[in-house]
Amino acid sequence: MKKGVIGKKDFNSWVETLKKEGEVFGPKERTDQCWFFDRVNNPAELRLDYTSTILPPKKFFVPPRNELLLEFNLKSGEGKAGKAAPDRELILLGIHGCDMQGLLRLDLCWKEGNPDSTYLAKRAKSTVIGVSCNPDEYCFCTKVESNDFRQGFDIFLSDIGQSWLAEAFTEKGEKLLALAKTTEGTLLDDEIAYKAKARCATTKGPEFLPKVVELPLLCIDGEDLPFWKEDVGQRCLACGTCTNVCPTCYCFDVEEEVDLNLTTGRRLRRWDSCQLEGFTEVAGGEKFMRDQPGRQKHRFYRKFRWLTTKYGGSAFCVGCGRCGRQCTAEISIPETANKLFLGVKAKG
Amino acid sequence: MAELAKSLYLPKSATIRKVIPMTESEKFYQLGFDDGSELGHQPGQFVEVSLYGVGECPISISSSPTAKGFDLCVRKVGRVTEAMHQLKEGSKVGIRGPFGKGFPAEALKGKDLLFIGGGIGMVPLRSFINYSIDRRKDYGRIILLYGSRTPKELFNFPEFEDWKAGKKDVELSLSVDRGDDKWKGNVGVITTLIPPLKLDLEKTFAIVCGPPIMYKFVLLALEGKNFKDDHIYLSLERRMKCGVGKCGHCQIHGYYCCQDGPVFHYPLIKNIKEAL
Ligand SMILES: Cc1cc2nc3c(=O)[nH]c(=O)nc-3n(C[C@H](O)[C@H](O)[C@H](O)COP(=O)(O)OP(=O)(O)OC[C@H]3O[C@@H](n4cnc5c(N)ncnc54)[C@H](O)[C@@H]3O)c2cc1C
Ligand code: SF4
Ligand code: SF4
Ligand code: FES
Numbered sequence: 029m030k031k032g033v034i035g036k037k038d039f040n041s042w043v044e045t046l047k048k049e050g051e052v053f054g055p056k057e058r059t060d061q062c063w064f065f066d067r068v069n070n071p072a073e074l075r076l077d078y079t080s081t082i083l084p085p086k087k088f089f090v091p092p093r094n095e096l097l098l099e100f101n102l103k104s105g106e107g108k109a110g111k112a113a114p115d116r117e118l119i120l121l122g123i124h125g126c127d128m129q130g131l132l133r134l135d136l137c138w139k140e141g142n143p144d145s146t147y148l149a150k151r152a153k154s155t156v157i158g159v160s161c162n163p164d165e166y167c168f169c170t171k172v173e174s175n176d177f178r179q180g181f182d183i184f185l186s187d188i189g190q191s192w193l194a195e196a197f198t199e200k201g202e203k204l205l206a207l208a209k210t211t212e213g214t215l216l217d218d219e220i221a222y223k224a225k226a227r228c229a230t231t232k233g234p235e236f237l238p239k240v241v242e243l244p245l246l247c248i249d250g251e252d253l254p255f256w257k258e259d260v261g262q263r264c265l266a267c268g269t270c271t272n273v274c275p276t277c278y279c280f281d282v283e284e285e286v287d288l289n290l291t292t293g294r295r296l297r298r299w300d301s302c303q304l305e306g307f308t309e310v311a312g313g314e315k316f317m318r319d320q321p322g323r324q325k326h327r328f329y330r331k332f333r334w335l336t337t338k339y340g341g342s343a344f345c346v347g348c349g350r351c352g353r354q355c356t357a358e359i360s361i362p363e364t365a366n367k368l369f370l371g372v373k374a375k376g
Numbered sequence: 377m378a379e380l381a382k383s384l385y386l387p388k389s390a391t392i393r394k395v396i397p398m399t400e401s402e403k404f405y406q407l408g409f410d411d412g413s414e415l416g417h418q419p420g421q422f423v424e425v426s427l428y429g430v431g432e433c434p435i436s437i438s439s440s441p442t443a444k445g446f447d448l449c450v451r452k453v454g455r456v457t458e459a460m461h462q463l464k465e466g467s468k469v470g471i472r473g474p475f476g477k478g479f480p481a482e483a484l485k486g487k488d489l490l491f492i493g494g495g496i497g498m499v500p501l502r503s504f505i506n507y508s509i510d511r512r513k514d515y516g517r518i519i520l521l522y523g524s525r526t527p528k529e530l531f532n533f534p535e536f537e538d539w540k541a542g543k544k545d546v547e548l549s550l551s552v553d554r555g556d557d558k559w560k561g562n563v564g565v566i567t568t569l570i571p572p573l574k575l576d577l578e579k580t581f582a583i584v585c586g587p588p589i590m591y592k593f594v595l596l597a598l599e600g601k602n603f604k605d606d607h608i609y610l611s612l613e614r615r616m617k618c619g620v621g622k623c624g625h626c627q628i629h630g631y632y633c634c635q636d637g638p639v640f641h642y643p644l645i646k647n648i649k650e651a652l
Contacts, residue, residue, distance in 0.1 A: 097385045100428035105468050107428055109383035141635065142384050142620040279624030282385075282617050286429045293429050295385065300623070307625060310615050311453035314588045316628070316650050326627075334630040 030196045032210030033217055034185075039192060042208040043071035043121065049204060050117030050155065053088065055081055068121065076122045076185070079164045080348060084275035085120055085127050086134060089150045092272070093298035097146060097282065103291050110294065112149035119204075122159045125228065126167070128181055129174040129346040130275025131156070136339050137278060146297075155200050158184040160224035163231040166349030168362055171236035174346035175228040186221030193221040234352070234362040238369040240332075240343050246365075246372050247333040251325075253371040260364055261321025263357040268301030270351035270359070271327065276335075276344045277301075302326050328364055384620050387426040387470025388413075392463055393445060398531045401452050402496070403461055404438070407469070408445040415446045415471075419504035420478030420611060420639045423448070424619045426470030430459040434616040434634070437474060438499045438533075440506035449499045449531070475619040476638050479504045479583060479609060488516035488579045492594055494523050494566055494586025498531055500611050500638075501585055506535070509544050516579060518544075523551040523566030523586075527559045566590065570597040577602060585611040591652045595642075608642035612651070 034042060046052050052068040055078040063078040065085060083092075096110030123131075131151075138147040158181040161167070169175040177184050182201030185192040193213055196205040238246055271277040281300040286293035300307065303323050308316040317323050331345040345361050352360025394406040409415070415423070417437050425448065426432045433456040439447035452458045463469065481504065489508055493501040501520070508515040520539070524530045530550065539546040549569045551562040562569065566586070582603060584594055591610060598608060614626035614633040626633035629648050631640075645651040 097383065102429050105389070105428070107386065107470065109386045112383075138622070142622070144620075144622055145383055146385070278622075280617065281623070282432065284429055284431050295428075295432075300617075300625070302624065302627075308615050310613055311451075311457075312587065316614060318650070322650065329629070330627075334627070338630060 030202045030205055031213055032194050032205055032208065033188070033213045034192045034194055034208050034210055036190055036192065038209045040071035043068060043074065045207045046119055046121065046204060049207075050119040051114070052119045052121055054121040065120070074122065076159050077162055077187070078122070079162050080124070080167070080350060080353070082350075082354070083273060084130055084348065084350065085123055086130065086275050086278065088118060088120065088154070089131070089134065089147055090278055090280070090297075090299070093296070095146070095297040096294055097297050098295040099292070100294065101292055102286070107295075110146070112146045113153045114150065118150070118154040119157065120154060121157045122185075123156050123181070124161045124348075125158065125175045125177050125225075126161075126169040126346040126348040127275050128156060128158055128179070129169075129176060129342075130348065132180045133276045133335075133339075133342065133344055133346065134278055137335070140339065155182045155204065156180060157182060157201075157204075160184075160186045160221070161228055163228050163233065164349070165233060166353045166360070167228065167231065167347060168233045168236050168349060169347035170229045171233070171362070172240045172343045172345050172347040174343070175225075177225050186224045188217050188220040188224065191217075193217050233349075234360065235366060236362045237366045242369075243332040243343065243365065244336055246368050247329050249375070250368045250372045253368065253375075255367045255371055256325050257321040259367065260324045260359055261319065264303070264320050264324050264359060265357055266303050266305060266320055266323070267356070268303045269354050269356075271301040271303055272299060273350040273354050275346060275348055275350070276331070279307075302330070324359070324364075328361070328368075331361070332365075384618070384622075385472070387424070387432075387472045389468055390471045392465055392467045392469065395463070395465055396534070398449060398533075399529050402449055402531065403452075404447065404449045404531075404533070405460075405463075406439075406445055406447050407471070409471070410468070414444070415441075415474055417441055417446070417474035417503075418478035419481055419507045420500050421474040421476050422500070422619070422638060423471050423473035423475065424616075425450075425456065425460065426472065427456055427459050428470065431456045432470075432472075432617075433457060434475075434619055436500035436503070436611075436638075438502045440503055440510055442507055442510040447502075449496070451496050472619060476634055477636060479611075479639050480641075481507060484581055485514045486516065487581050488576060489518050490573070490575065490580050490582045491518070491520045491522075492566065492570075492582060492584045492586070493520070494590040495525070495529065497585035497587065497590070497611070498522055499585075501583065502533060504583065505546065509546070512545065517547060519547045519573070519575075521549050521551070521566055521569045523553070523569070525553045527552050527556055565593065567593045567597040570594070570601060573601070575601070577604070577607075580607065582608045583611075584608065588613070588652070595652070605643045605646060606641065609639055610642055610645070610652075611639045612637050612645075614638075
């Protein structure tokens with residue numbers, strides 16, 4: 029690992045040099061407290077003190093719609109795989125620990141079993157530079173053990189006041205860090221950096237009663253608790269927002285597009301949501317997830333039971349808080365987890 | 377990462393060699409890959425059939441791996457399946473697969489096979505039935521209960537006349553929900569064929585495929601016959617968009633129907649409420 033301190037006054041010129049190495053994307057502010065990841069044209073637009081974006085960084089690797097899977101020609105009947113990897117390196121600057129964990133969960137799912145080259149090619153052509161977080165009352169990454177500031181990052185930046193402490197963990201990261209004007213850090217810098225990282229733990233987030241390791245078991249014992257039907261399932265509007273904004277949700281639909289020349293066209297991927305009524309419908313009208321309580325349970329169980337046990341233990345919720353921030357019905361993972369926990373305990 | 381594996385979503389070109397109309401809404405297709413390769417499937421697996429400009433859908437493989445080329449049987453219900461019905465001999469389609477877990481043909485060697493098929497569920501069963509006929513010495517009795525709503529909706533697979541004539545050692549019983557003037561056979565739901573069967577329960581394994589509603593009643597009838605749960609295999613349908621364990625549509629709790637199924641050992645899914 030290489031380390032260095034980048035003065036904040038020197039930071040923007042480093043970002044300018046990064047733009048020569050690849051396409052740089054980072055957090056910007058749209059309106060008051062509404063952040064989004066976008067192309068960094070001018071480093072001054074960067075808002076590295078952001079809390080959370082509306083959409084997570086998955087949008088760079090699994091775009092919401094129009095992701096090219098295949099191109100075809102109806103005259104010749106031929107098809108070929110669409111080009112997946114971009115020409116230039118994708119440099120994501122300013123990614124929080126929870127969102128990095130989200131990407132790592134996605135990596136697992138797209139790699140495991142049948143590797144999805146469309147996704148993996150894009151990931152292979154990306155560099156991720158992390159940044160210490162400014163959590164709010166919705167964040168709970170520490171409760172689901174997703175506050176890691178090293179794993180998956182090429183570089184991690186901690187806010188130490190007048191400077192950034194930069195740690196490079198990979199070869200790619202070391203190369204980029206070498207382009208910055210840095211000074212050697214002190215032990216005190218490390219301690220201030222640690223404090224910045226620890227904000228995820230020290231900021232008061234939502235109450236989260238169960239331990240994350242207990243959740244798969246609570247899911248089993250709490251399958252029939254009445255709150256699924258009477259509470260969460262009743263309130264949910266089936267809008268699909270929670271899965272759209274989630275860094276670990278990746279279910280998709282496939283569409284065809286034919287050009288006006290009626291000859292060329294393409295097969296495209298777009299996000300889908302298990303919260304939408306038709307998600308499991310087959311010919312004849314049978315829907316296997318029959319009602320909204322069932323669909324809500326599906327989302328929660330996918331995060332804490334099925335994918336967790338299938339992929340070796342980590343929860344598939346990384347505690348970013350997005351679904352809770354966005355849900356009109358004010359349904360959140362901590363709230364559901366607490367109801368499950370208390371319900372199972374009450375059953376004895 | 378060096379060269380990545382080729383796209384999961386790129387189909388291979390195949391040509392329709394023969395089209396046989398089955399019923400008003402179902403057609404039977406014989407196909408072969410244009411590069412001369414064989415599908416190399418297990419009975420009970422499926423393929424994703426791809427028509428550029430229209431879309432893709434999962435279709436069971438109806439032929440036995442012991443035959444050359446492969447057969448599909450398609451019911452028209454929507455965009456892709458209707459477009460399939462427009463295709464003629466010589467038309468090209470894209471194929472991905474084979475996908476999924478098929479019937480446990482190996483583990484069932486030496487056993488009596490009780491096939492229970494309802495409607496289009498007959499399509500994947502045909503693959504295993506023909507396989508067991510071609511490997512006759514490997515299997516015990518081949519019993520087939522096949523039901524449809526009306527006599528017109530029964531399939532006339534090429535070998536069906538032989539089975540009806542009792543030629544291929546297939547013990548066939550047919551039933552229709554509603555008969556017509558010409559129908560002289562059983563009338564009633566398929567489960568009415570189960571109680572009269574004389575079976576060696578130790579040796580018999582049931583292999584069931586049909587519309588969602590059928591499973592519940594067939595399982596009750598098998599239970600009534602003292603069938604053990606672990607002697608039952610079911611082939612399930614789900615919405616599927618990818619066939620390769622990614623899109624999430626086919627998930628049945630912890631299982632992906634396209635990977636862990638479509639054929640499931642009954643004990644695995646018995647306690648999952650949304651499975652059946
Ligand atoms: C493992 C498996 C094997 C199958 N085998 C056969 C077979 O041998 N023969 C056969 O005729 N059919 C089979 N089906 C069903 C067939 O896949 C659907 O009828 C087909 O996908 C409908 O596509 P469409 O574009 O024609 O219909 P659409 O226009 O897309 O929709 C028509 C109806 O089909 C449902 N549907 C849409 N997409 C799917 C999908 N991907 N999977 C399931 N239902 C869908 C819709 O909810 C709608 O109700 C099988 C399905 C599965 C999962
Ligand atoms: S965002 Fe809220 S209301 Fe919408 S589907 Fe998710 S839980 Fe239901
Ligand atoms: S489930 Fe909600 S809190 Fe958890 S990772 Fe997804 S969006 Fe974030
Ligand atoms: S069909 Fe896509 S996951 Fe099974």
